Amino acid sequence: QKEVEQNSGPLSVPEGAIASLNCTYSDRVSQSFFWYRQYSGKSPELIMSIYSNGDKEDGRFTAQLNKASQYVSLLIRDSQPSDSATYLCAVLSGSARQLTFGSGTQLTVLP
Amino acid sequence: DAGVIQSPRHEVTEMGQEVTLRCKPISGHNSLFWYRQTMMRGLELLIYFNNNVPIDDSGMPEDRFSAKMPNASFSTLKIQPSEPRDSAVYFCASSLQEGTDTQYFGPGTRLTVL
Numbered sequence: 001q002k003e004v005e006q007n008s009g010p011l012s013v014p015e016g017a018i019a020s021l022n023c024t025y026s027d028r029v030s031q032s033f034f035w036y037r038q039y040s041g042k043s044p045e046l047i048m049s050i051y052s053n054g055d056k057e058d059g060r061f062t063a064q065l066n067k068a069s070q071y072v073s074l075l076i077r078d079s080q081p082s083d084s085a086t087y088l089c090a091v092l093s094g095s096a097r098q099l100t101f102g103s104g105t106q107l108t109v110l111p
Numbered sequence: 112d113a114g115v116i117q118s119p120r121h122e123v124t125e126m127g128q129e130v131t132l133r134c135k136p137i138s139g140h141n142s143l144f145w146y147r148q149t150m151m152r153g154l155e156l157l158i159y160f161n162n163n164v165p166i167d168d169s170g171m172p173e174d175r176f177s178a179k180m181p182n183a184s185f186s187t188l189k190i191q192p193s194e195p196r197d198s199a200v201y202f203c204a205s206s207l208q209e210g211t212d213t214q215y216f217g218p219g220t221r222l223t224v225l
Binding site (some may be wrong): 028034042043044045046089098099100101102103104 | 129144153154156159167202213214215216217218219
C-alpha cells in the first residue's frame with residue numbers, strides 16, 4: 001500500500017465550480033501536510049500547508065485535515081482555467097524528516 | 112532573490128555514459144533534496160542533506176547513483192554508468208531546515224538516456 005494516495009483523476013470541472021482534491025495517508029503519526037501545484041513541464045510549487053485538524057483557508061484555496069481519518073483535502077473555489085495543473089499531496093511522516101508525495105491528481109478547469 | 116538553480120536543464124546521453132547533474136540551493140537554506148519524477152513512479156526522494164551531510168540515501172536506486180554536497184552552495188548527483196531507465200526529470204529542492212519548512216524546487220533537469 002502506498003503511503004500517500006490521491007484520487008486518481010483526471011478531474012474536470014467547469015469554470016467557477018468548486019474542485020475537490022483528496023488525499024489519504026498511512027502513517028498515523030504524520031505531522032505536517034502540504035499541497036503542491038505543478039504545471040505541465042514545470043516544477044512543483046507549494047500552495048498550502050496544514051498542521052492541525054480542521055480547515056485552513058487562503059484565498060480561493062481551503063485545506064482540510066482530519067487526522068483521525070488520515071485524510072487531507074484541498075478545495076478550490078471559483079475554479080479558473082489557470083488552476084489547471086497537477087496537484088500533489090505531500091506528507092511529513094512522524095519517523096522520517098522528509099516528504100512523501102502522492103502520485104498527483106490532474107485537474108482541468110474548462111472555460 | 113535567485114531560487115534553486117539546476118544545470119543542465121536538458122541532458123541527452125547514451126547508455127553507459129556518466130551524467131552529472133548540478134544544484135545550487137537558495138542561500139541560507141540548510142537542507143537540500145534530490146528527487147526524480149517519472150510518469151510511472153511519480154515524485155520520489157532520492158537523497159537529502161542537512162548542513163551538507165547526507166541524512167537519508169535510502170531512495171537512491173542503486174550503486175550507479177551517487178550524490179555529494181561539498182559545501183553549502185553546491186551539490187551534484189552523478190549517474191555512472193547511465194541506463195535508459197534512468198530517463199526522468201530530476202529536481203533539486205532546498206529548505207531553510209528539515210521538517211516543516213517549505214521546500215523550494217528548482218526547474219529540474221530532463222535527462223534522456225538513449
